[in-house]
Amino acid sequence: MSVSNNPDRFHEEKSAYLVRGEDQQDLPDLERGAEVIRAVVKTLPLRAGVYRMLNARGDVLYVGKAKQLKRRVANYTQIGRLTQRIQRMVAQTRAMEIVTTVSEAEALLMEAQLIKHYRPPYNVLLRDDKSFPFILLRTDHIFARVQKHRGARRAKGRYYGPFASGGAVSQTLNALQKIFLLRSCTDSYFANRSRPCLLYQIRRCSAPCVGRIDQADYAALVRDAQDFLEGRSTAVQKRLGDAMMQAAEDLDFELAAVLRDRLKSLSFVQGSQTTHAEGLGDADVFALAARGGQLCIAGFFIRGGQNWGHRNFFPAHIADVPEDEVMASFLTQFYEGVPPPKLILLDRQPAEAELLTDALTEIAGRKVEFLIPQRGSRKHLLDQAIRNASEGLDRRLAESSSQAKLGRELAELFDLDGPPQRIEIYDNSHIQGSHALGAMVVAGPEGWMKGAYRKFNIKRAETQPGDDFAMMREVFTRRFARAMEEDPDREKGEWPDLVLIDGGKGQVSAVSEVFAELGIDDICYVGVAKGPDRNAGRETFYHPDGREFTLPPNNAVLFYIQRLRDEAHRFAIGAHRQKRSKAIGSSPLDEVPGIGPARKKALLMHFGTARAVKNATLADLQRAPGVSAGVAQTVYDFYHPEG
DSSP states (O other): OOOOSOTTHHHHHSOEEEEEOOSOTTSOHHHHHHHHHHHHHTTOOSSOEEEEEEOTTOOEEEEEEESSHHHHHHGGGOGGGSOHHHHHHHHHOOEEEEEEOSSHHHHHHHHHHHHHHHOOTTSOBOSOOSOOOEEEEEOSSSSOEEEEEOSOOOSSEEEEOOOSSHHHHHHHHHHHHHHHOOBOSOHHHHHTOSSOOHHHHTTSOOOGGGTSSOHHHHHHHHHHHHHHHTTOHHHHHHHHHHHHHHHHHTTOHHHHHHHHHHHHHHHHHHHHHOTTTTTOOSEEEEEEEEETTEEEEEEEEEETTEEEEEEEEOOBOOTTOOHHHHHHHHHHHHTTSSOOOSEEEESSOOTTHHHHHHHHHHHHTSOOEEEOOOSHHHHHHHHHHHHHHHHHHHHHHHHHHHHHHHHHHHHHHTTOSSSOSOEEEEEEEEETTEEEEEEEEEEETTEEOGGGOEEEEOOOTTSOTTOHHHHHHHHHHHHHHHHHHHOTTOOSSOSOSEEEEESOHHHHHHHHHHHHHHTOOSOEEEEEEOOGGGOTTOOEEEOTTSOEEEOOTTOHHHHHHHHHHHHHHHHHHHHHHHHHHHHHTOOGGGGSTTOOHHHHHHHHHHHSSHHHHHHOOHHHHHHSTTOOHHHHHHHHHHHOTTO
């Protein structure tokens, strides 16, 4: 079954309805929430489906699935049997949205998509849910290209993965280039080569762009690369060995040396990637460790008998949730975006294992099996995952302890009520006022909150180019005016406990003006300016009340604030470079309404420059190939509004 990534799609295909509780205004919150749910239960069928708990603002609190909606949702009305966590959720519930499905397996898949989309506060969440990297062997060109790929798999070709990290992909791509000499350049770069590039010189490419290898021989290299990625590297090794021996017999020692080097690279990769994975084919391995109120799931990814890396995951919102349910929720969300392999090795049975295997089988289009190995190489690999989970949890607990100490010291330094749960850091970036933007990065007790990062294109007419203070006023006005509009009660956790500003008195004064205009007087904000000669380690801190202070160069809190400031600077510089690069590739013709890439290209090919298009007469525009009379009139009217 193909499942859409757009949750709204389900409303078009399946019955969905919303029930609100409007008649329990005078009841206590918990009882009021229970009454809302009781009203919903009366309308529910004994069918499979997905339900969403909504608060008064319509925010999704929880997403759940059920084999029989009526019986499952009715459990929430038995208040005395609920955990404190679920009671808090019921107390906030003011409406429910119900979607019925054909089967429970389909409901499980929909639940995973909705959790990923809404990230509700009462669901177990796969925290590290960014898309996994794959290797893409593109087959939409006569000379196939190998590249790293993330995101939707739309390009024509073969996808190999997932890999645990970008580094694991780069390592394998490096091996592919050494062993199989496949090109990695873009099609446009390929088409415009007149001589081999550096990769050919260092024996990382066979230079099909300039005819150093014909199509048939290159296709043979591609087939070898496919065999290698699909676990048939022994056959590839034999073919390389036979070719090397034949070249030696033919006295072609230069070719024999090249083949020898490729064979050595292949042997090295085989030795480094097949540890405990021989004969396993395609499999994922997951083990869970829990301690101190935190939990770690270690995952190993085996494809074609090769170990493509491992990663530790730390699911969120796990309090009072049994470990088998955490494992089930993790697997469902993980495979919502990653094709499941045939075999999944686990250290425990997940909740509703049979239902979960049915759902994953639907995603994969073939049988998927869970296995808890008891002996042999599979057990060795699982033991390795168990050790990694335990060690990863130990590191996380140690980091959490250190981070908690930093939080307490930050609170003491800046007179906060407690350790900050959300720190926002702001920086501006521009070159002599051009392509100006502001950047906001966010950190919390568990590290960077990259999903909350924001960039602000400076666009107000009153903000003069290069005026850092005016830029800071614009950024803070837009950020906090929107926050006051969207979350005036500060219940979404999107208001900062501490704001750090990359700058000195001027920037702090600009922020003070904004907060005074908006009536915000309870947010702690501090300017952080580098010392003389912009010397890191001699920062001066500026309070809005005029106080200034410094910290000792070896102070742990100072190091932490430097990391926060440097991350804001990195993000701002990166966003500014992207904006500048985009501007370099733009054309004045982009401003003409109704002119797409094809028509813009036709005009530029005919006239040579955008200036020539602007100065052309209507008759000249009408004579341009591929430009209709209507388009010519549109372009002419845009540049000659007075007729």
